[in-house]
Amino acid sequence: MQINPACILSIFLLSFISISGASSAHNENDFLECLTVQFHRSNSDSDSIYTPKNVSYLSILQSSIRNLRPASNSRQKPVVIITPEHESEIQAAIYCSKKHGIQLKVRSGGHDYEGLSYISQTPFFIVDMRNLRSISIDTEKNTAWVQTGATLGELYYTISQKSKTLAFTAGVCPTVGVGGHFSGGGYGMMSRKHGIAADHIIDAKLIDANGKILDRESMGEDLFWAIRGGGGTSFGIVVAFKVQLIVIPETVTVFNVSRTLEQNATQLVHRWQYFADKIDDNLLLRLFLRSFNSSNGKRTIGAFFTSLYLGRVDDLLPIMQQKFPELGLVKEDCTEMPWIESTLFFAGFQGESLDVLLNRTQVSTAYSKAKSDSVMQPIPEHGLESIWNFLEEEEENGAELQFSPYGGRINDFSESEIPFPHRSGNIFMIHYGVGWADNAEYQRHINWIRRLYSFMARYVSKSPRAAYFNYRDLDIGMNNIKGNTSYRQASVWGFKYFNNNFRRLVKVKTEVDPTNFFRNEQSVPPTSTQ
Ligand SMILES: Cc1cc2nc3c(=O)[nH]c(=O)nc-3n(C[C@H](O)[C@H](O)[C@H](O)COP(=O)(O)OP(=O)(O)OC[C@H]3O[C@@H](n4cnc5c(N)ncnc54)[C@H](O)[C@@H]3O)c2cc1C
Ligand SMILES: *[C@@H]1O[C@H](CO)[C@@H](O)[C@H](O)[C@H]1NC(C)=O
Ligand SMILES: *[C@@H]1O[C@H](CO)[C@@H](O)[C@H](O)[C@H]1NC(C)=O
Ligand SMILES: *[C@@H]1O[C@H](CO)[C@@H](O)[C@H](O)[C@H]1NC(C)=O
Ligand SMILES: *[C@@H]1O[C@H](CO)[C@@H](O)[C@H](O)[C@H]1NC(C)=O
Numbered sequence: 132m133q134i135n136p137a138c139i140l141s142i143f144l145l146s147f148i149s150i151s152g153a154s155s156a157h158n159e160n161d162f163l164e165c166l167t168v169q170f171h172r173s174n175s176d177s178d179s180i181y182t183p184k185n186v187s188y189l190s191i192l193q194s195s196i197r198n199l200r201p202a203s204n205s206r207q208k209p210v211v212i213i214t215p216e217h218e219s220e221i222q223a224a225i226y227c228s229k230k231h232g233i234q235l236k237v238r239s240g241g242h243d244y245e246g247l248s249y250i251s252q253t254p255f256f257i258v259d260m261r262n263l264r265s266i267s268i269d270t271e272k273n274t275a276w277v278q279t280g281a282t283l284g285e286l287y288y289t290i291s292q293k294s295k296t297l298a299f300t301a302g303v304c305p306t307v308g309v310g311g312h313f314s315g316g317g318y319g320m321m322s323r324k325h326g327i328a329a330d331h332i333i334d335a336k337l338i339d340a341n342g343k344i345l346d347r348e349s350m351g352e353d354l355f356w357a358i359r360g361g362g363g364t365s366f367g368i369v370v371a372f373k374v375q376l377i378v379i380p381e382t383v384t385v386f387n388v389s390r391t392l393e394q395n396a397t398q399l400v401h402r403w404q405y406f407a408d409k410i411d412d413n414l415l416l417r418l419f420l421r422s423f424n425s426s427n428g429k430r431t432i433g434a435f436f437t438s439l440y441l442g443r444v445d446d447l448l449p450i451m452q453q454k455f456p457e458l459g460l461v462k463e464d465c466t467e468m469p470w471i472e473s474t475l476f477f478a479g480f481q482g483e484s485l486d487v488l489l490n491r492t493q494v495s496t497a498y499s500k501a502k503s504d505s506v507m508q509p510i511p512e513h514g515l516e517s518i519w520n521f522l523e524e525e526e527e528n529g530a531e532l533q534f535s536p537y538g539g540r541i542n543d544f545s546e547s548e549i550p551f552p553h554r555s556g557n558i559f560m561i562h563y564g565v566g567w568a569d570n571a572e573y574q575r576h577i578n579w580i581r582r583l584y585s586f587m588a589r590y591v592s593k594s595p596r597a598a599y600f601n602y603r604d605l606d607i608g609m610n611n612i613k614g615n616t617s618y619r620q621a622s623v624w625g626f627k628y629f630n631n632n633f634r635r636l637v638k639v640k641t642e643v644d645p646t647n648f649f650r651n652e653q654s655v656p657p658t659s660t661q
């Protein structure tokens with residue numbers, strides 16, 4: 132079982148635990164009535180309100196859940212799910228949420244690793260953005276307005292229908308939602324040449340805690356700064372982002388070559404660390420590492436060099452020959468294709484029609500847990516060998532490490548340009564993942580990934596030990612479930628995700644949402660609540 136980025140997962144039954152929470156039914160009824168009245172007032176019908184009695188409630192709830200783990204540990208189901216079609220419905224939801232103390236959670240693509248967009252330990256409801264997903268492209272200015280309920284697949288597809296040389300730099304899995312992904316960063320196969328998604332946001336439409344609809348000009352540069360990498364959730368509901376598209380060549384080149392331990396994988400991975408962030412910006416060589424049975428039936432470690440080159444194969448080969456001859460890449464390993472086809476390739480849909488990018492259905496899912504790190508000094512060979520030992524322990528259980536190189540355009544921005552701080556000085560990011568089907572073994576898998584993470588401390592960034600916000604990990608610290616959280620307590624996780632930018636995020640939060648209306652297990656706290 133593979134977790135990421137091949138976006139195809141095996142199917143398991145989702146067992147959302149249904150224990151009615153300790154919340155007062157009284158409040159919930161008042162809240163529902165408030166919603167109905169407010170929706171009516173704004174002339175929208177209540178068709179977009181799903182209570183647990185509605186036959187579609189459960190399928191809507193489950194439709195974009197990618198990870199069974201948070202849901203299976205969750206004690207509460209949402210009081211209601213709303214699927215707004217108009218901004219007025221979001222304003223109504225904010226109004227009623229405040230009035231009746233039912234917590235608001237917003238969900239775009241539902242890919243949050245800890246399920247923060249659809250679970251909560253206090254009475255809550257979900258604003259699901261699925262119906263707000265229009266995409267409009269301006270091919271003269273090379274910009275796009277993208278509503279946050281859209282998926283990356285929908286965005287990539289829509290761009291490709293307008294132009295062969297326009298694209299956008301964002302993540303690999305087509306069902307990832309724009310709302311969470313852009314507001315939390317957005318790393319992808321073109322990030323060395325073009326940076327991350329949040330680097331390209333040029334305007335936004337946001338509804339704040341007072342229900343006000345703001346754009347870049349009316350929200351001001353501080354708030355606009357915060358929602359480009361600091362996570363949308365702490366500041367409001369982002370309805371749409373305007374992004375600058377990027378210009379790409381008509382033909383790009385992909386390859387995915389594997390090397391086992393017998394084929395010197397250890398030396399190759401070791402060597403990779405010395406150039407992965409410095410090589411030609413057009414080339415991004417990502418590494419996937421896992422234990423597997425090789426064709427001769429022998430257990431080994433596989434290092435998969437999964438790569439995109441923004442150019443033709445004849446220009447790629449000399450670069451590889453000069454910088455990484457040890458890999459022995461040959462023309463036959465490479466395939467030239469339009470960029471849009473490469474998005475299928477990296478998502479594991481090679482050969483399928485482009486429409487697959489529009490498929491939002493994803494009942495399929497598994498239990499998984501992920502963590503992240505940032506590496507600033509190459510890991511020595513004996514360190515890599517220890518990682519192999521960890522991988523061998525989890526052999527059948529979909530354990531995988533991803534090494535994603537930084538450098539290139541990512542380093543063109545200062546650490547404080549936007550809240551995403553992982554710029555110069557970082558060679559690559561590690562994504563640790565483990566997935567499993569049988570939850571009886573839950574604790575063993577969790578222990579495994581925590582042990583590995585703890586072992587890795589000696590090889591990765593320190594003070595703070597950096598983590599990538601979009602690879603959400605509640606192990607690194609979280610807010611109090613009830614009541615306020617101090618700056619000091621939130622700093623534990625805040626500095627890992629944002630480094631010194633955390634201070635400015637708190638300042639912005641204090642200005643725009645002093646009562647901490649928009650909150651979750653890892654939201655930025657206002658200082659006014661201390
Ligand atoms: C299979 C898979 C592949 C992935 N691949 C990549 C990758 O290649 N690169 C990468 O960088 N990341 C990747 N990720 C991580 C992904 O970027 C994050 O999980 C991201 O937050 C998902 O956004 P979402 O809208 O789908 O999630 P959601 O669960 O809907 O939202 C995530 C968070 O953002 C908040 N939020 C969502 N919408 C809004 C909104 N409109 N306004 C305000 N707040 C909002 C939610 O409340 C939640 O806190 C991947 C994740 C998965 C599961
Ligand atoms: C459930 O929701 C659908 C879609 O909004 C609506 O058509 C239907 O009437 C609802 N059913 C119930 C029982 O509320
Ligand atoms: C592995 O490395 C050794 C020593 O550098 C070399 O002799 C050998 O040819 C390499 N093996 C493969 C399969 O590349
Ligand atoms: C790998 O090989 C081992 C031992 O031969 C076997 O038990 C296991 O089922 C194999 N795993 C896979 C995924 O084929
Ligand atoms: C790369 O190859 C490995 C092994 O065949 C496979 O598991 C993985 O899905 C491939 N990745 C891509 C992006 O094709």
Ligand SMILES: *[C@@H]1O[C@H](CO)[C@@H](O)[C@H](O)[C@H]1NC(C)=O
Nearest residue numbers: 486487490491492493494495
């Ligand atoms: C969309 O994907 C789901 C899950 O992978 C699949 O079952 C379904 O057939 C797909 N739908 C279409 C229209 O291709």
Ligand SMILES: *[C@@H]1O[C@H](CO)[C@@H](O)[C@H](O)[C@H]1NC(C)=O
Nearest residue numbers: 613614615645646659660661
């Ligand atoms: C949290 O902070 C707010 C704003 O300062 C305050 O009104 C509220 O009483 C605090 N709540 C708790 C539980 O301390």
